[in-house]
Amino acid sequence: xxxxxxxxxxxxxxEQKEDFEYHSRKHPDWNFKQxxxxxxxxxxxxxxxxxxxxxxxxxxxxxxxxxxxxxxxxLTKFKSIGRSIFIAIDSAITSLKGLIRAGIQRIGDVIDNxxxxxx
Amino acid sequence: MEQKFAIEKLLSAILGDKVSEGERNQVMEAxxxxxxxxPFRVAVIGQSGVGKSTTLNSVFGLKNYTSDIAEGTTxxxxxxxxxxxxxxxSIYDMPGIGYDVEKDAEYERMxxxxxxxxxxxxxxxxxxxxxxxxxxxxxxxxxxxxCNTNQIKDNLILAFNKIDTIGESENxxxxxxxxxxxxxxxTEKLKKAIKVKLSDLTDKLIDEKLIGSVDAIEPHQVVFYxxxxxxxxxxxxxxxxxxxxxGWIWTATVGFEQIGKWSDKKLS
Numbered sequence: 001x002x003x004x005x006x007x008x009x010x011x012x013x014x015e016q017k018e019d020f021e022y023h024s025r026k027h028p029d030w031n032f033k034q035x036x037x038x039x040x041x042x043x044x045x046x047x048x049x050x051x052x053x054x055x056x057x058x059x060x061x062x063x064x065x066x067x068x069x070x071x072x073x074x075l076t077k078f079k080s081i082g083r084s085i086f087i088a089i090d091s092a093i094t095s096l097k098g099l100i101r102a103g104i105q106r107i108g109d110v111i112d113n114x115x116x117x118x119x
Numbered sequence: 120m121e122q123k124f125a126i127e128k129l130l131s132a133i134l135g136d137k138v139s140e141g142e143r144n145q146v147m148e149a150x151x152x153x154x155x156x157x158p159f160r161v162a163v164i165g166q167s168g169v170g171k172s173t174t175l176n177s178v179f180g181l182k183n184y185t186s187d188i189a190e191g192t193t194x195x196x197x198x199x200x201x202x203x204x205x206x207x208x209s210i211y212d213m214p215g216i217g218y219d220v221e222k223d224a225e226y227e228r229m230x231x232x233x234x235x236x237x238x239x240x241x242x243x244x245x246x247x248x249x250x251x252x253x254x255x256x257x258x259x260x261x262x263x264x265x266c267n268t269n270q271i272k273d274n275l276i277l278a279f280n281k282i283d284t285i286g287e288s289e290n291x292x293x294x295x296x297x298x299x300x301x302x303x304x305x306t307e308k309l310k311k312a313i314k315v316k317l318s319d320l321t322d323k324l325i326d327e328k329l330i331g332s333v334d335a336i337e338p339h340q341v342v343f344y345x346x347x348x349x350x351x352x353x354x355x356x357x358x359x360x361x362x363x364x365x366g367w368i369w370t371a372t373v374g375f376e377q378i379g380k381w382s383d384k385k386l387s
Binding site for chain 1: 125126129130133134135137138142145146149150153305310313314317318321322325326330331332337338339341343349351352353354356357360361364365366367368370371374375378379
């Protein structure tokens with residue numbers, strides 16, 4: 001493993017490390033990135049099947065974060081857009097990221113208030 | 120300025136009184152021009168029978184869309200659908216490459232001509248297929264090279280449809296492996312079968328260096344769903360939102376109102 005890969009590996013939980021070792025033994029020809037991709041995908045499958053394939057949620061803050069990041073990138077093409085706009089959008093993106101990191105339960109009121117303005 | 124789409128309303132709320140009215144109008148004009156200047160272009164690729172029509176019905180809300188593209192054709196027409204307020208959706212319905220390696224060059228030319236203009240490229244595979252080797256070959260040798268050359272790899276979504284039929288293809292006589300139509304969910308036994316099958320499919324994708332390798336796609340670009348039962352469309356919408364530079368436009372405008380539009384659940 002490279003230094004970066006070691007750092008990523010050390011961030012894994014005990015259970016995740018066991019999964020990593022299991023997949024590495026099962027596929028000895030896979031490199032670090034391939035094993036991690038497998039773990040990410042298995043995690044997505046477990047979570048999705050576990051949740052029961054939820055309907056799209058128009059108030060999903062993670063989707064709106066992606067949208068805002070896309071908007072911000074798009075606006076960089078337009079020379080007329082001033083710095084204050086980017087400051088305001090960056091502030092919203094930072095707040096949203098912080099709320100998502102803090103956990104979905106906390107997001108409820110704040111994100112509902114923001115997204116209630118649009119739905 | 121009238122706000123027609125959810126993203127405009129959200130931006131207005133975010134900008135609030137932090138910017139002048141003139142600056143706010145500039146932003147709205149910029150975003151509106153990005154949304155309406157050209158259609159949101161989606162290429163849908165897949166062999167006959169993988170569910171292209173149903174996917175376009177359920178994910179993009181195209182009522183009664185029928186894929187009438189003939190196998191083997193390389194003459195693809197753009198079909199444009201008016202959404203609302205000047206926003207249009209454009210579909211390139213493309214056949215999957217046949218199993219004739221000698222025709223690869225012809226298809227590569229077709230993909231090279233059309234795909235670079237597309238905001239989202241959806242490659243659909245039947246999730247219950249016994250062998251996806253040929254699809255993997257096509258993705259690895261034809262589709263991904265075109266995407267990488269044109270720096271549009273992030274626009275690609277690998278979509279495994281018909282996960283509802285995974286159980287039946289294992290054992291058509293086992294009722295526990297059939298989709299629970301009443302709850303519109305997989306049975307517990309079918310959930311396990313789906314996990315096993317998807318795990319095998321992922322192993323194959325990794326072995327073929329389609330994910331987890333240089334120039335490969337990321338795990339979030341792989342979605343599994345059932346178009347006919349509108350199952351797991353939320354992840355499909357998430358993948359569209361993350362696609363390339365313009366994927367966000369679909370979800371920020373009509374994405375939520377179009378998805379599953381014609382499902383029984385929404386109509387009742």
